[in-house]
Amino acid sequence: MSDKRETLGFQTEVRQLLQLMIHSLYSNKEIFLRELISNASDAADKLRFEALAHPDWLADDPELGIRIEVDKKKKTLTVIDNGIGMSRDELVENLGTIAKSGTAEFLKQMTGDKKHDARLIGQFGVGFYSAFIVADKVTVESRRAGLDAEAAVRWESEGQGEFTVENIERKERGTQVTLHLKKDQSEFAESLRIQALIRKYSDHIGFPVSLTDTGGKDAETKVVNSATALWTRSRSDVTDDEYREFYKHISHDFSDPLRWSHNKVEGKREYTSLLYIPAAAPFDLWNREAPRGLKLYVQRVFIMDDAEQFLPLYLRFVKGVVDSSELPLNVSRELLQQNPEITSMRNALTRRVLDILKKLAGKKDEYQKFWNEFGTVFKEGLVEDQANKDKLAKLLRFATTHTGSETQDQSLDDYLGRCQEDQDKIYYILAEGHATAIASPHLEQLRSRGIEVLLLTDRIDAWVAEALAEYEGKALVDVAREALDMPEKGELKDQDKLNETHKALLDRIQEVLSSRVTAVNVSRRLVNSPACVVASDHDLNPQVRRMLEASGQALPESKPILEINVGHPLVTRLSEETDDRRFGALSEIVLDHALLAEGSPLPNPAEYVQRMNDYLLNAEHGADSEPA
Numbered sequence: 223m224s225d226k227r228e229t230l231g232f233q234t235e236v237r238q239l240l241q242l243m244i245h246s247l248y249s250n251k252e253i254f255l256r257e258l259i260s261n262a263s264d265a266a267d268k269l270r271f272e273a274l275a276h277p278d279w280l281a282d283d284p285e286l287g288i289r290i291e292v293d294k295k296k297k298t299l300t301v302i303d304n305g306i307g308m309s310r311d312e313l314v315e316n317l318g319t320i321a322k323s324g325t326a327e328f329l330k331q332m333t334g335d336k337k338h339d340a341r342l343i344g345q346f347g348v349g350f351y352s353a354f355i356v357a358d359k360v361t362v363e364s365r366r367a368g369l370d371a372e373a374a375v376r377w378e379s380e381g382q383g384e385f386t387v388e389n390i391e392r393k394e395r396g397t398q399v400t401l402h403l404k405k406d407q408s409e410f411a412e413s414l415r416i417q418a419l420i421r422k423y424s425d426h427i428g429f430p431v432s433l434t435d436t437g438g439k440d441a442e443t444k445v446v447n448s449a450t451a452l453w454t455r456s457r458s459d460v461t462d463d464e465y466r467e468f469y470k471h472i473s474h475d476f477s478d479p480l481r482w483s484h485n486k487v488e489g490k491r492e493y494t495s496l497l498y499i500p501a502a503a504p505f506d507l508w509n510r511e512a513p514r515g516l517k518l519y520v521q522r523v524f525i526m527d528d529a530e531q532f533l534p535l536y537l538r539f540v541k542g543v544v545d546s547s548e549l550p551l552n553v554s555r556e557l558l559q560q561n562p563e564i565t566s567m568r569n570a571l572t573r574r575v576l577d578i579l580k581k582l583a584g585k586k587d588e589y590q591k592f593w594n595e596f597g598t599v600f601k602e603g604l605v606e607d608q609a610n611k612d613k614l615a616k617l618l619r620f621a622t623t624h625t626g627s628e629t630q631d632q633s634l635d636d637y638l639g640r641c642q643e644d645q646d647k648i649y650y651i652l653a654e655g656h657a658t659a660i661a662s663p664h665l666e667q668l669r670s671r672g673i674e675v676l677l678l679t680d681r682i683d684a685w686v687a688e689a690l691a692e693y694e695g696k697a698l699v700d701v702a703r704e705a706l707d708m709p710e711k712g713e714l715k716d717q718d719k720l721n722e723t724h725k726a727l728l729d730r731i732q733e734v735l736s737s738r739v740t741a742v743n744v745s746r747r748l749v750n751s752p753a754c755v756v757a758s759d760h761d762l763n764p765q766v767r768r769m770l771e772a773s774g775q776a777l778p779e780s781k782p783i784l785e786i787n788v789g790h791p792l793v794t795r796l797s798e799e800t801d802d803r804r805f806g807a808l809s810e811i812v813l814d815h816a817l818l819a820e821g822s823p824l825p826n827p828a829e830y831v832q833r834m835n836d837y838l839l840n841a842e843h844g845a846d847s848e849p850a
C-alpha cells in the first residue's frame with residue numbers, strides 16, 4: 223500500500239459516461255442525491271451483514287445511519303455513512319471503472335439527443351458518478367470496516383479525466399462524499415431544499431437519514447426520513463409514490479415501474495416480497511450472465527443482491543426484495559441452491575409474478591408496453607417452466623395475418639375467437655422477419671380461405687411453438703410442414719390421389735432434382751405461387767436448422783420436399799416442355815425460387831444466376847441456346 227498521493231486516469235468508459243451524463247441528465251440533476259443516499263444505505267446494509275461474522279467491526283459505532291451536511295458558505299453538500307467503507311484498492315476500482323460488462327457497446331448507442339440519452343442512461347443506472355452533474359469537484363474519504371484509522375483514503379476528482387488517491391487518517395468508519403457544488407448549483411446547499419429531496423427520494427431507506435446545516439447559525443441535526451424499510455410497512459401505509467421511489471432505489475432505473483405487488487406470507491413459511499415489473503428493459507437484458515435476481519434480506523438484515531434463486535431465468539427482468547423470517551442469517555448462495563424451502567418460495571414468487579402480469583394484461587396498452595420490452599425473454603418460459611405452461615400461454619402475444627402488423631399484440635384467445643367453425647388447429651409460420659413471413663407462399667391457401675396464421679419471427683419462436691404444442695385442445699401446426707392439416711374441401715383432401723393425377727410430371731421433376739429434394743408433391747397450400755418447399759414431418763424446420771448451424775452445430779444433411787402448384791402457368795409450361803435441358807433448367811429455377819421465398823440460402827447462387835440469365839435470354843429471343 224502506498225502513502226503517496228497518486229494521480230490515476232479514469233477508465234475510458236467512465237470518461238465517456240461522465241460527459242454524457244452531465245449533458246443529458248441536467249434536467250434530472252437532483253437524482254444525484256438519491257444515488258448517493260442509496261449507496262450509503264447499501265454500505266450500511268453490507269456492514270450489518272459482515273458484522274454477523276465480525277461483531278467487532280460494528281462495536282465502537284453500532285448505530286448505523288446516514289448524515290447529510292450542507293454548508294451554504296462553502297457551497298458543499300456532504301453525505302456521510304458509517305457503513306462498510308472502502309479500502310484504497312476498492313476506491314480505485316469502484317470509483318475509477320465501471321464493472322458492468324457490455325458498457326462500451328452501451329455507450330455507443332448514445333446519440334447526443336438529450337431525451338434519448340437520458341432514457342438510455344436511466345436504464346443503465348448512473349450511481350456515484352451522477353455527483354458530477356452538480357459538482358465540479360468531489361472528495362471521498364473512506365475507511366473500510368476492520369481496517370485501522372491510518373488505512374483510510376481520500377479520493378478526489380474534478381470529473382474530467384483523472385482522480386487522485388492518498389492515504390489519510392480518519393477516526394470514523396465508513397464513507398464521506400463531499401460535493402463542491404458548481405457555481406450555479408448552490409440550491410443544493412440549502413437545507414430546506416435538501417430536506418424536501420430526502421423526503422421525496424429516500425424516505426423509505428431503512429436507516430435514519432439526518433440533516434445538519436453546518437453553515438447555519440444553529441447547526442442542529444434532525445432525522446428527516448421515517449427510517450423504516452418500506453417493505454416492512456403495511457400496504458395501506460405506503461403511497462404509490464413511495465413504492466415508485468423504492469423501486470428506483472433498488473433498481474438504479476430512473477423511470478417508474480409498470481406494476482408492483484407487495485405481499486406478506488404468513489403460516490408455514492414466513493416472508494415478505496415486494497416485486498416490480500419495470501417499464502423498460504435494462505441495457506444488459508440479453509446477457510444471460512448479467513447479475514439478476516432479488517435483493518435478499520433475512521429478518522431485515524440485508525444478505526445479498528442479485529439472489530437469482532428466487533425466480534426463474536425467464537423472469538430475470540423482475541426487480542424486488544424478499545425478506546425471509548426463516549432462513550439462517552449466514553445463508554450463502556450455495557445453501558440457497560440446495561434449500562427445498564427456496565424451491566417452494568421460488569414457485570410461489572413465480573406464480574405471484576404471473577398473477578401481476580395477468581392483471582396487467584387486463585389493461586391492453588400497458589400490457590403491450592410490457593410485451594414490447596420483455597416479450598421475447600418471457601417466451602423463454604415456455605421452454606423453461608412447463609409447469610406453468612397454461613398460465614404462460616394466456617400471456618403470450620403474437621403478430622398474425624389478421625392484423626398484418628408487425629406488433630405482437632394478439633393473444634391465443636383472440637385467435638380462437640376468430641377461428642373458423644370447422645378449424646381444429648392453430649396455424650403458425652416461422653420466418654426470419656415479418657416481411658418474409660407475410661409474403662410467404664405457404665400462407666396462400668390459408669389466406670384465401672380466411673384462416674388466420676400466427677407470424678413467428680423471433681429466434682426463440684420455433685422452441686416456443688414446440689413447447690406449447692397445443693392450446694385449448696387445438697394443436698399448433700407449422701404451415702411449412704409436409705402434412706398440413708387444413709379444414710379440407712373436396713378434392714384437396716387426399717394427397718395421394720392428387721399426386722396420382724399428376725404422377726408423370728412429379729416423377730419427371732423428381733428425377734431432375736433428386737439430389738436436392740426428397741420428394742415432389744402437388745401442393746394444397748398454394749394459390750398464386752408456382753411452388754414452395756416444405757420440411758418433412760420428422761425434419762428440422764429450416765429456421766431452426768440455420769440457427770443451429772450458425773451456432774456451430776454440425777447437422778446431418780437434409781433435403782426438403784418440393785410442392786408444386788398445378789394450377790400455375792409456369793407449372794403448366796413445365797408439363798408441356800418437351801426439351802429435357804429446358805425442363806431441367808426450369809425445374810431448378812422453380813426450386814431455387816421456392817427456397818428464396820422462404821428466406822433460405824441457395825446452395826449455389828452463381829449457378830442460379832447463370833441459369834436464370836440463360837433462361838431470360840431464351841425467353842426474349844424465343845430461341846434455343848445452349849447454356850455455357
Ligand code: ADP
Nearest residue numbers: 261262265307308316347348349350351397474
Ligand atoms: P452501483 O451503486 O450501481 O454499483 P456506483 O457507481 O454508485 O454504482 O458505485 C460503485 C461502487 O462503489 C458500489 O457498487 C460500491 O461498491 C462502491 N460505493 C459507492 N458508494 C459507497 C459508499 N458510500 N460506501 C461504500 N461503498 C461505496
